[in-house]
Amino acid sequence: MLELVGVTAGYGRSKVLFDVDLIVPKDGAASIMGLNGAGKTTLLRVAVGLLPVISGKVLLDGVDITSMRPNRRVQQGLGYVPQGQLCFPQMTTLENLQLVSPVQSDIDEVVDIFPALRDLMSRPAGLLSGGQRQQLAIARTLLGKPRMLILDEPTEGIQPNVVAEIEQVIVDLTERGDFTVLLVEQHVGFAVRISDRYYTLESGRITGSGAGGEDAIDAVRASMAV
Amino acid sequence: MDALTTPFLTGTATGAILLMAALGLTLTFGQMGVINMANGEFLMVGAYVAYLTQQVISSAGVSIIIAIPIAFVVAGLLGLVLEATVIRWMYDRPLDTLLATVGVALVLQQLAKDIFGAQGDPVVLPGWLDARINVFGYEWPLRQLFTILLAVASLALLNALLRYTSFGRRIRATVQNRQLAETQGVPTRNVDRMTFFLGSGLAGVGGVAISLISGTNPTLGTSYIIPAFLVVVLGGVGQLKGTVLAAWGVGVATAFLTDWTSGSMAQVMTFALVVAMLTLRPQGLFTVRTRSLA
């Protein structure tokens, strides 16, 4: 379970998040929706420790991790796939994976999830397509064997057949039963359908939340239409 | 023939020393945005380690070989101390680190003067190094060849470390995207410390080579630090291949210019040459092209 309690955060003097409360239920899934610039990425950066809070707390399975460095949070079981298909461009696909775990059987396991990576192992990640890089980014994070995965717009700007593949991986993870997912998504339909809980974020404030699932989609769509 | 061979070989040996000094600079600048002017003093420390080892172990041949790893560790540890006490507060503020480390350099020089005296000490050459080999009629001192071999070996080890070990992958990941590295579980603070250790240690090894050529001296670092910086800038920050070529180029160019003019004139002209080159290629000799540098 991941909890944000009264989190206010921002960059320098400008605040971006205001008193945000959010709960991702243990072994469940939550999604955050909001327009461009609402503060979704900022919220995730606070959750993974890249951005300090101005006030408030971050709890992982009840443990206060507010002042823990990102790499320590990874050791605590947090996995993060940032927005923008980020890779280490001058390292090969294989080296990107080996960075997280050099164990070949573990690498084979995550490559089985994204078979397209198999033929790209010796290519510098900077030369992969956006979709390939996103598959690499997800595979690399899963290689760390997280208990909880945080994904920031994993299908943004990616062609439909790869989107379907990535969405299937996310669905599989949520159905595993021992895995927690926090998803930021523009595709309201997909996000709300797979979520136990959804949140809407507007200008840094939580403006709506509720139980997810197929039945909630229309209501969320309506609440977000401007 | 001699007019070409001599400066070429001597310049290559100088380039080898510049390389040992520049590797640490380029690693720490590329990874942490730190300009460490005290790196020259790690050369000096390495030279004194060679001298001191010789005081303890009288066989010059044995002591030189033993001095190499000791110099690496001692200079490396000093680098760690410098990082922990001064530099860690100034990451990504190159100008601040430059000023602070100039101060540290002066302190270290004064310390060396207090301990060893302002005059340098000679380091005895082992018999097998105190020889010359004939290259196209030039009697080339073997210690210069030894210096080159030492630099090549260090470079090969560094390259293997960066390419094939998990520590090397962590360094490269941290250089390419620090925040992403951190969120993929890389303890970037520790990686920074280790890089500092490594870079300072390499300068220490370079110092052993210098001691064979010109003995020890409390201020020997000052004559190497500026050309080493030229090498870093010319080679492209963080680029191993570029740094090697730049070191060689600056070493050989200085040797030829010294031959034709005078020592100080040669330094000035090398400097001008580098500035001219950078006007044409501001990114250094090499650039890395990828689809996305995110």
Ligand SMILES: Nc1ncnc2c1ncn2[C@@H]1O[C@H](COP(=O)(O)OP(=O)(O)OP(=O)(O)O)[C@@H](O)[C@H]1O
């Ligand atoms: N590094 C930064 N420095 C200063 N301001 C920033 C920084 N990153 C984001 N912001 C500001 O914070 C606000 C929220 O940005 P954020 O990236 O969290 O939005 P988002 O909801 O993720 O948007 P998108 O859907 O476009 O990804 C924006 O106004 C943005 O300009």
Ligand SMILES: [Mg+2]
């Ligand atoms: Mg965003």
